[in-house]
Amino acid sequence: MSYIPHTDNDIKEMLGVIGIKAVHDLFNAIPPDIRLKTPLNLPNELPEQELVREITNISRKNGNIEDYISFIGAGAYNHYVPSIVHHIILRSEFYTAYTPYQPEISQGTLQAIFEYQTLICQLTGMDVTNASMYDGASASAEAVLMAQRINSRPECLLSSALHPEYREVVKTYLGIRRDSIKEIPFCTETGATPVEAVERYIDKDTACVVIQYPNFFGSIEDLSAISEIVHKNGSVFIVVITEPISLGLLKPPGAFDADIVVGEGQAFGSALNLGGPYLGFFATKEGFLRNMPGRLVGETIDKDGKRGYILTLATREQHIRREKATSNICTNEGLCALTAAIYLTALGKTGIVNLAKINLCKMHYLRQRLKELKNVKPAFSSPVFNECVINLNEDGDTVIKSLLKQGILGGISLKRFYPQLNSHILLCATEMNTKEDIDMLIEELKELKNE
Amino acid sequence: MSSGLIFEKSSKGRRGISIPKLDVPDINPLDVIPHDVLRADIEGFPEVSELDAVRHFVNLSQMNFGVDTGFYPLGSCTMKYNPKVNEDMARLSGFSKAHPYQAPELSQGALQLMYELEGFLSEISGMDAVTLQPAAGAHGELCGMLMISAYVKAKGKPRKKVIIPDTAHGTNPASSNLAGFTVVTIKEGKGIISPEAVASVMDEDTAALMLTNPNTIGLFETNIKEIADIVHKKGGFVYCDGANLNALMGIAKLGDMGVDVIQFNLHKTFSTPHGGGGPGSGPVGVKKILEPFLPVPRIIKRGKRFNLGFNCPMSIGRLKAFYGNFGIMVRAYSYIRAMGPDGLKKASEMAVLNANYIMEKLKKAYHLPFDQTCMHECVLSDKVQSEKDVYTLDIAKRLMDYGFHPPTIYFPLVVPGAIMIEPTETESKETIDRFIAAMMTIANEARESPDIVKNAPQTTKIGRLDEVNAVKKPVLRWKP
Numbered sequence: 001m002s003y004i005p006h007t008d009n010d011i012k013e014m015l016g017v018i019g020i021k022a023v024h025d026l027f028n029a030i031p032p033d034i035r036l037k038t039p040l041n042l043p044n045e046l047p048e049q050e051l052v053r054e055i056t057n058i059s060r061k062n063g064n065i066e067d068y069i070s071f072i073g074a075g076a077y078n079h080y081v082p083s084i085v086h087h088i089i090l091r092s093e094f095y096t097a098y099t100p101y102q103p104e105i106s107q108g109t110l111q112a113i114f115e116y117q118t119l120i121c122q123l124t125g126m127d128v129t130n131a132s133m134y135d136g137a138s139a140s141a142e143a144v145l146m147a148q149r150i151n152s153r154p155e156c157l158l159s160s161a162l163h164p165e166y167r168e169v170v171k172t173y174l175g176i177r178r179d180s181i182k183e184i185p186f187c188t189e190t191g192a193t194p195v196e197a198v199e200r201y202i203d204k205d206t207a208c209v210v211i212q213y214p215n216f217f218g219s220i221e222d223l224s225a226i227s228e229i230v231h232k233n234g235s236v237f238i239v240v241i242t243e244p245i246s247l248g249l250l251k252p253p254g255a256f257d258a259d260i261v262v263g264e265g266q267a268f269g270s271a272l273n274l275g276g277p278y279l280g281f282f283a284t285k286e287g288f289l290r291n292m293p294g295r296l297v298g299e300t301i302d303k304d305g306k307r308g309y310i311l312t313l314a315t316r317e318q319h320i321r322r323e324k325a326t327s328n329i330c331t332n333e334g335l336c337a338l339t340a341a342i343y344l345t346a347l348g349k350t351g352i353v354n355l356a357k358i359n360l361c362k363m364h365y366l367r368q369r370l371k372e373l374k375n376v377k378p379a380f381s382s383p384v385f386n387e388c389v390i391n392l393n394e395d396g397d398t399v400i401k402s403l404l405k406q407g408i409l410g411g412i413s414l415k416r417f418y419p420q421l422n423s424h425i426l427l428c429a430t431e432m433n434t435k436e437d438i439d440m441l442i443e444e445l446k447e448l449k450n451e
Numbered sequence: 452m453s454s455g456l457i458f459e460k461s462s463k464g465r466r467g468i469s470i471p472k473l474d475v476p477d478i479n480p481l482d483v484i485p486h487d488v489l490r491a492d493i494e495g496f497p498e499v500s501e502l503d504a505v506r507h508f509v510n511l512s513q514m515n516f517g518v519d520t521g522f523y524p525l526g527s528c529t530m531k532y533n534p535k536v537n538e539d540m541a542r543l544s545g546f547s548k549a550h551p552y553q554a555p556e557l558s559q560g561a562l563q564l565m566y567e568l569e570g571f572l573s574e575i576s577g578m579d580a581v582t583l584q585p586a587a588g589a590h591g592e593l594c595g596m597l598m599i600s601a602y603v604k605a606k607g608k609p610r611k612k613v614i615i616p617d618t619a620h621g622t623n624p625a626s627s628n629l630a631g632f633t634v635v636t637i638k639e640g641k642g643i644i645s646p647e648a649v650a651s652v653m654d655e656d657t658a659a660l661m662l663t664n665p666n667t668i669g670l671f672e673t674n675i676k677e678i679a680d681i682v683h684k685k686g687g688f689v690y691c692d693g694a695n696l697n698a699l700m701g702i703a704k705l706g707d708m709g710v711d712v713i714q715f716n717l718h719k720t721f722s723t724p725h726g727g728g729g730p731g732s733g734p735v736g737v738k739k740i741l742e743p744f745l746p747v748p749r750i751i752k753r754g755k756r757f758n759l760g761f762n763c764p765m766s767i768g769r770l771k772a773f774y775g776n777f778g779i780m781v782r783a784y785s786y787i788r789a790m791g792p793d794g795l796k797k798a799s800e801m802a803v804l805n806a807n808y809i810m811e812k813l814k815k816a817y818h819l820p821f822d823q824t825c826m827h828e829c830v831l832s833d834k835v836q837s838e839k840d841v842y843t844l845d846i847a848k849r850l851m852d853y854g855f856h857p858p859t860i861y862f863p864l865v866v867p868g869a870i871m872i873e874p875t876e877t878e879s880k881e882t883i884d885r886f887i888a889a890m891m892t893i894a895n896e897a898r899e900s901p902d903i904v905k906n907a908p909q910t911t912k913i914g915r916l917d918e919v920n921a922v923k924k925p926v927l928r929w930k931p
């Protein structure tokens with residue numbers, strides 16, 4: 001397959017117009033000593049049918065959540081994706097377009113992003129949202145950088161119950177300034193970030209405090225009390241959300257006076273995809289608009305007064321301010337933002353609330369049944385949404401391995417991220433887990449304990 | 452057809468898709484979540500039927516121009532055809548329904564694919580090691596510059612400066628700045644950088660030279676090896692923005708030109724769709740000396756088994772949760788396997804042939820600032836037309852009336868009124884001839900009836916939009 005339309009005759013005619021004899025003359029600007037003399041060492045081309053066979057075979061070496069009963073969450077969630085989502089994102093007018101630099105023929109992308117921006121504002125209770133970031137983790141890092149731009153303070157406080165990989169990404173983005181990051185230890189009893197610890201750690205050098213809601217352990221944090229302390233100190237309050245379905249039930253961070261709300265929008269209709277592409281969302285207060293990274297779509301009118309949409313406020317962006325830009329992001333996750341807009345529209349106002357409630361009920365059924373087990377207990381006392389940590393009094397990795405043999409992806413062992421939690425696993429239950437699945441998990445845990 | 456917002460089509464109590472029935476005991480959220488954390492309402496959220504939603508988004512799609520709609524010669528963005536089979540491959544359930552935290556023994560297929568893709572990219576670019584983690588080109592630039600920063604820090608002599616020609620893509624200075632460097636700009640008079648210009652600013656405090664090759668004027672940096680020598684002699688690195696690799700596959704390797712780090716834009720060179728603004732994927736390739744600094748995790752092969760490796764003490768860390776935009780990697784892998792070595796070389800040759808053919812024909816009517824063989828894109832300007840008060844923007848808008856997506860305009864900044872055309876190899880001579888004919892007609896119109904061009908577009912559903920108003924009073928969301 002070559003996907004190239006040129007016939008020998010086309011090539012001859014075109015070379016004639018250019019006034020050269022052979023195609024290789026087009027490359028005369030490349031000095032001969034750096035021109036390749038041999039073909040690239042790559043596998044030979046495949047016709048489509050063989051290509052499909054080969055790649056399908058590779059894909060079969062992978063397990064997936066259709067072959068297993070999965071209780072894994074931890075920042076990537078197994079939710080049902082309605083058919084309408086697939087059908088619409090497969091419209092190639094959407095997916096074969098690019099950044100809408102020419103608004104007159106890109107109103108589809110532009111209006112969809114404008115609607116996406118609105119939906120995220122409504123869910124988070126914030127004023128403005130950008131057109132998307134790479135993922136929840138990089139959005140968190142950009143939020144920290146934005147906080148430093150706002151108040152020019154050097155230090156950042158991250159809750160240790162913020163997703164461990166998000167914390168790593170924040171450190172990477174801060175590069176040589178990573179020493180300025182401090183972590184607030186979580187409470188080993190509640191699994192939440194202790195309000196008094198925030199108070200103890202914060203000072204006049206603190207640019208921002210970053211709290212996940214619900215946090216990595218599934219615990220719902222006390223945003224109200226933390227917000228008050230953060231603002232009393234003049235710092236920026238950043239709330240990170242990895243499971244935004246929770247916003248169907250939980251009060252939005254905006255209601256707790258959060259300054260920046262970022263998170264992962266994968267739960268809104270994107271496939272698990274082994275970790276990407278996902279959707280970083282980024283929302284803030286009106287007053288911080290000009291400090292916000294990323295692209296924005298705004299409403300305006302055309303020369304006849306007709307309403308239309310356009311990329312706006314580009315003065316903050318890399319193609320105008322270059323080294324002074326608020327961020328370097330150019331290609332973002334446009335199609336995932338469209339996916340979220342379709343998904344949320346299809347669910348609608350009652351749908352998202354009901355779905356959130358189903359997630360809550362599944363998790364609490366699971367928690368209820370855990371009580372039957374002698375050696376397994378919920379590890380923390382905080383209220384949870386659809387994730388929780390259990391303590392097995394046994395090596396977490398071993399338990400995960402045994403469950404896998406029974407066809408269950410039994411959450412993730414926390415040992416790799418928190419060495420002290422070596423007998424703990426993080427479980428997630430969503431609308432995809434039937435009562436039977438949960439019962440089976442409980443029975444298997446019982447079996448393990450009898451061995 | 453109505454283009455109203457979905458919120459305006461909402462009707463209280465209307466429902467879209469059905470929600471599953473509860474098969475576990477119902478609970479009252481108030482019993483398990485404190486009442487002061489429960490939300491009352493999601494104000495303004497849409498309430499529409501499934502059909503309303505489908506029609507709404509299908510109507511929106513019809514107001515959009517994509518590669519599948521027509522010719523999209525957006526320079527620097529490489530809007531080539533996106534093969535459909537790649538979409539099917541990315542949606543195989545073994546790939547799309549795999550959880551990033553499932554055990555490595557369940558992810559052997561995905562890890563194999565990534566491992567092989569890294570190898571393909573190393574071979575194509577002549578680099579020693581590749582990471583697939585960055586999510587887009589600019590993310591790759593940040594990754595590369597952070598690695599250089601970590602290297603100079605590890606050597607105990609943190610260098611502060613990065614030299615960037617003024618022809619560079621805007622993300623280059625922004626990424627360098629984000630990585631903590633100060634940018635030193637060099638001016639480019641003749642279209643390509645001269646070794647003297649680099650030598651005059653290169654010093655012991657300069658960590659890197661960041662350039663694009665082929666550059667954003669569409670020219671090959673002929674002196675690249677000499678330039679790299681100058682930078683290396685003073686202990687600096689050469690970063691090459693590899694977004695324009697579509698001109699070089701199978702023809703020359705950046706690794707053979709003294710380049711130490713590059714980023715690939717899989718969504719350009721390797722045919723993965725741009726999605727109306729992403730997702731992309733921006734792998735980074737490096738020479739051995741920088742390999743220890745690559746982000747974690749790495750993909751490791753031991754015997755026949757693949758795994759993720761975390762034991763990299765010099766690593767800059769992690770740039771993204773989980774691994775990267777895996778779904779995009781599958782598409783790029785599928786493309787490379789379909790093309791093979793000869794296909795990739797042919798793609799570059801035809802991309803360059805198409806660009807030169809357009810340049811040759813259009814230079815009769817449009818000003819060509821650098822009259823020499825170009826690579827896969829060419830840059831013209833509105834110098835001739837502006838005498839009649841017709842500018843690049845007008846020409847771009849008029850192209851829409853003829854059914855084409857306009858080229859990139861006003862970039863690169865060094866060419867006033869730039870029109871940057873990148874046809875790509877997947878366009879046929881017939882399509883290109885039609886585009887040339889339209890450009891020639893516009894040139895005539897600009898001379899004889901300039902108002903037609905200045906009032907374009909006339910055939911689109913929406914006319915020219917008021918940008919100033921959008922900036923002065925930003926309306927960034929719908930409100931009831």
Ligand SMILES: Cc1ncc(COP(=O)(O)O)c(C=O)c1O
Pocket residue numbers: 329330331527528587588589590620622663667692694695716731732733
């Ligand atoms: C030359 C060049 N460099 C870098 C980039 C940035 O890549 P991305 O948009 O994927 O972040 C682009 C594309 O926009 C480009 O054309």
